[in-house]
Amino acid sequence: MKYYEQIQLSKQNEQHLYVQLFEAIKNFILEGLIVADEKLPPIRQLAEVLGVNNATVVKAYELLEKEGYIYKRIGSGTFVSPDIRSKMGSTAPDKFPLDEDLSLMNRGQIQIQEHMISFASATPTPDLFPVDDFQDLLNEILNRDKGNAFGYQESQGYYPLRESLVAYMKQYEINTKPENIQIISGAQQGIDVIAKAFVNPGDVVIVEKPTYTGAIATFKSRGAKIIDIEIYKDGMDIEKLETVIQKHKPKLIYMMPNFQNPTGYSYSDGKKHKILELAYQYDLQIVEDDYLSDLSFYNTENITLKSIDQHDQVIYIKSFSKIFMPGLRLGFLVLPEKTYHRILAAKHASDISTSGLIQRAFDLYLRKGIWKRHIHFMEHIYKERFEIMDLAIRKHILPYGVTYNPPLGGLSFWLCLNENFSTNQLYNIAAKKNILMVPGAVFFVGQKDSNCFRLSTAAVYPEQIEPGMIALSEAIREYIEKKESRKNSTSVYTPLL
Amino acid sequence: MKYYEQIQLSKQNEQHLYVQLFEAIKNFILEGLIVADEKLPPIRQLAEVLGVNNATVVKAYELLEKEGYIYKRIGSGTFVSPDIRSKMGSTAPDKFPLDEDLSLMNRGQIQIQEHMISFASATPTPDLFPVDDFQDLLNEILNRDKGNAFGYQESQGYYPLRESLVAYMKQYEINTKPENIQIISGAQQGIDVIAKAFVNPGDVVIVEKPTYTGAIATFKSRGAKIIDIEIYKDGMDIEKLETVIQKHKPKLIYMMPNFQNPTGYSYSDGKKHKILELAYQYDLQIVEDDYLSDLSFYNTENITLKSIDQHDQVIYIKSFSKIFMPGLRLGFLVLPEKTYHRILAAKHASDISTSGLIQRAFDLYLRKGIWKRHIHFMEHIYKERFEIMDLAIRKHILPYGVTYNPPLGGLSFWLCLNENFSTNQLYNIAAKKNILMVPGAVFFVGQKDSNCFRLSTAAVYPEQIEPGMIALSEAIREYIEKKESRKNSTSVYTPLL
Missing domain, CATH: 3.40.640.10 (Type I PLP-dependent aspartate aminotransferase-like (Major domain))
Known part of the structure; x- marks a missing residue:
């Protein structure tokens, strides 16, 4: 009950108590304070600790379940969902980190859904931000400088x-x-x-x-x-x-x-x-x-x-x-x-x-000097993703005749299909498989399509990368098959495995 | 001692204790919590309450005196300076509210000094800002939205x-x-x-x-x-x-x-x-x-x-x-x-x-709905200044042949000298008398000088307005005399009183 006891609910708040409770528990999950398959406290017990009606806890748990944060096992209680980290940063429309390229590109096209894996966004997910440090600093500044700030x-x-x-x-x-x-x-x-x-x-x-x-x-x-x-x-x-x-x-x-x-x-x-x-x-x-x-x-x-x-x-x-x-x-x-x-x-x-x-x-x-700690943290996070990504590209994507010059750092990976191929079309096929990437055309001056595309590791979790690359490879296969079948309606494309 | 007891000094803070104390007391004064001629606590007593050495309080008081916030009366103690409100918003270079027009105009020209009365700035002084409300709201948001913010x-x-x-x-x-x-x-x-x-x-x-x-x-x-x-x-x-x-x-x-x-x-x-x-x-x-x-x-x-x-x-x-x-x-x-x-x-x-x-x-x-309260507050503040200003212009400035169409609200007053007069020159004379206004030229397309100028009440306190207008009237008289003396070296300008 360590974390739960700290929850503060207020009737003065404009949000309903159960929504406040929902948000508090959701944040525990997103911050990793309570982890996959960890049991949540029984309803009556939590209600007592927080001084609210049982109904408030019931409604909060319902909402958490509905949004996929927790699951119930009949007879044994309520638990944190195992796949929850992959939901981070994409649980609500305004929580999707709208990347600069993405938001330009995506206007009026495919609706970005919360369950998609986004190799499109070059923006880190909000869970990586040094928010607590900044909150302390903002308060320090406002106490120090008042209106001058x-x-x-x-x-x-x-x-x-x-x-x-x-x-x-x-x-x-x-x-x-x-x-x-x-x-x-x-x-x-x-x-x-x-x-x-x-x-x-x-x-x-x-x-x-x-x-x-x-x-x-x-x-x-x-x-x-x-x-x-x-x-x-x-x-x-x-x-x-x-x-x-x-x-x-x-x-x-x-x-x-x-x-x-x-x-x-x-x-x-x-x-x-x-x-x-x-x-x-x-x-x-x-x-x-x-x-x-x-x-x-x-x-x-x-x-x-x-x-x-x-x-x-x-x-x-x-x-x-x-x-x-x-x-x-x-x-x-x-x-x-x-x-x-x-x-x-x-x-x-x-x-x-x-x-x-x-x-x-x-x-x-x-x-x-707080920034030094954070830069090391980010390096660590990004390096892990970078290595998993590089491997997954080699394993799942390159067999489809995709060309790729591995970078030595950073967040971006640039891949090219055969010259007359369209990554605008690939984008649509991949999006149907819940994979987002950025079709190359947006990076060229006055070019409407391109055979290349960008993948980024800024907004994906390590465990999403390989499944994501497998789904993308399927999208590529499907695209190539379609294209080939137009040329020759009987051939089936075989990757160079 | 009500306010003094609340002061929190920390050795973890990068600022010296005496600077922290200086800032705390300065803020009490600027916020009006302790007022003109109010006595400050004796050094030994304050040191005891705060758990610091006498020397810390002595140094803080010295700094406050040096910056004009307090004064000593031998044998009776230390008191808040009476003219302190006029220092607000202009005690340090970065505390001067740099107005958009001002900062463009003033680049490389007259150095803005802290003791000047600024009818130039159209920006309200920092003491009018709803800072505490905003600090609460920022914290509420960061607790609610975390990294998404x-x-x-x-x-x-x-x-x-x-x-x-x-x-x-x-x-x-x-x-x-x-x-x-x-x-x-x-x-x-x-x-x-x-x-x-x-x-x-x-x-x-x-x-x-x-x-x-x-x-x-x-x-x-x-x-x-x-x-x-x-x-x-x-x-x-x-x-x-x-x-x-x-x-x-x-x-x-x-x-x-x-x-x-x-x-x-x-x-x-x-x-x-x-x-x-x-x-x-x-x-x-x-x-x-x-x-x-x-x-x-x-x-x-x-x-x-x-x-x-x-x-x-x-x-x-x-x-x-x-x-x-x-x-x-x-x-x-x-x-x-x-x-x-x-x-x-x-x-x-x-x-x-x-x-x-x-x-x-x-x-x-x-x-x-917090904004409603604040808008009423601002209306009240600005209306008071507006009325004092309008009166002071009529009384002290118009007798010098200045034309003026009184506005019905807002913060700006537009005054014009005779057509061939230069408010660039007037600006320099006024600045020497510690009065700032904006010479009209900056508001025209491709015009280097103008006979008009703008006064604003955004950054002046009510008690500064009349003394400021008197000083400005002296600057106008001086300017006109100089100009006349060039034409006719014996005439002395008499205002139309």
Whole structure:
């Protein structure tokens, strides 16, 4: 009864008592405080401890059963469902972590259901977030700063946070100063602000092919001419890049040098240096979107361009959405000295300033060193998933003639079917088998379909991965069979097992 | 000792004990729990109650004295300073509420000092914010929703909040539904998102002359051709407006029909209806920026265009920065049905979604009805300031030949000197007298100086207003004398008293 005794129900609360109780027990289950097949207390006993009617407990248990959290065994009582962890993060529509790519892609298409396994979302599930730490910090800030935490913050960002970030970046070998940091409301706003500052209609922007959907949308919105250059497993083709630079004189090159989204590829050290040399030679601005360089599982090359940039050509975007929490809506830019004023004006015209409350809480989070523990935790979680995923892909997916360059870290896996195949169609077949992935088309500029697709391990639990890959392999087989049967109505596709 | 006994000092805290004590007592003073000339407890007694060394209390008192919060009277003890309320909201650089207009205007110019009286800031001081209510709500949300409060929120906004806003808008006679509401991270983002959705380079946007600086910046950033039409005390000239519409076919008309910023003017009912008729006739999109219609002190006409819009031509922007707290970074749009998709895509490309935590807390704030109490409180506070201000302007400023159309509510007062006078120069003279106002130039499209300026009562205390206006009148006299002496080195300016 250890946990149950702590439950506090209140009649002042606008929710019914039984709903409050339902929520409390549900949270125990989601947090792993009570585990699969553990027995729940008998109704009468729990009612007595909590000082409520038996009926309240009965209704709460009914609701928990209905939503699949618990099951009854006649004569022996009520127990926590064994498959409950797989429900986490997807128990209600608003609890489904709407990923940036997903929400764009999915509009008006397939209805996302709670029982689906989502290899589509690149957003970690809410159970991984350091919520309790943040709640303490928010309270500490509000007690300390009162109303000041809710005033306008400086557009450039709360100065002490900029100081903390300077210290934080030292570990990533980026040396900067508070004056060159611009706080942003998430990486997407970073791209938007940079585009506002530098891109005018007709300007050329170079991106990787494929690249992050949100960047394409923003550059398009500024009227840019977007030129995409294919990315290989060690980065863009440098000669091709130089030719395009010479011909088109781009305003910006937007890239993710480590664990690129969607491919998961990382640039080789050699290519990183060559890209910087081009930047120096042609006085180019490079936008480095570092959403994940922290997630290198094997001590492989994952230096950032910014850390080796000797002539201040790189605008560095850092997001905390994958490592800490997307809902912080917090990130920052490390700016070349000369760009500071333009960026600040663009930030101001975008939303004046980022929430001071969140900035102040995150400042404490960094100052107190709590983030280190959390990054290790996330590395551990993601590495486990990464390895299971890599194995499952090799075992279940590659036999269908799928090509795949395994990444060295991160959350994304990029797989390609034969060239004339459609992953839009595969998406629909897989969704019917309750498997979600992202069809490649959303990552290309002006392309409506693609033979490639992205899988992500951010929002799946380890035990979901292999069953998920098996179901996906069935979807692939089914898709290929359909396609073949159109060509030749008698052949049956046999995988290369 | 009632309040002092509640002080909790902790050695685990990263701040020194004496700093913690300093902060605690400072907050008592700022919150009005201990008042001017009230005696503080003797050092030994307080040290005993708190279980700290005498030296800790001594150092805390020294710091309080140094920052002007308390004073010593030899032989009788330590007391709260009498002029302390005027220090509120401006005791430290990051505590100065950086207003949107101010921060743009002031970059690199006069250093804002803490002892200045700011008629420039249109942002309420932090002591007016409902911080305690929000702290309770944030905790309630985090206990209820855990990690879900920090996941990505739907780009359109948290559904329950959109429901609450539908109910909230009913009181303002705006009937809408959750599907037509778009949550935004403050009104500035609202303008930015609308501009992204509708304005392309070369498109014409009509604005009032003068208008809100942040809107000008955003439309310019989209490459719009901005045409400004003079606003009179009952609104724009309708004939002029129609001529411009016919000639230029604008994409948008951006306006603030109630208590316009910076003039404080409100459109007459007649003009409001005529503008809507033009919108129907020419199929025009009107952007109604309603940052303050709640602040009508005298039951005067302050209906919104949206409430009388019969053909869905108005995009309505509602900000909570002036009424609740700017640091919420929260507002919403009420959208015409047909614009929903474009706006959603633009919001997504801007920052994906607005903080789910804040949305959830604000939802409870509305559902529980706490906002009503706060709006009444703010009305009361602002009305008092408004009346003192209006009187002080008439008494001290108008005798210098200044023209002024008194507004009927809101926070802004728009005053004009003779036509060839410069309020940029006046700004500098006034600042030397520790008075801040906003020189009119920032509110005009491509104008470097203006004979008008804006005063605001958002960030001044009632007792500061008259002394502030007297000092401003001296600045005006000084400016006029200087100007006259250049023309005629012997004349001395005599005000029309």
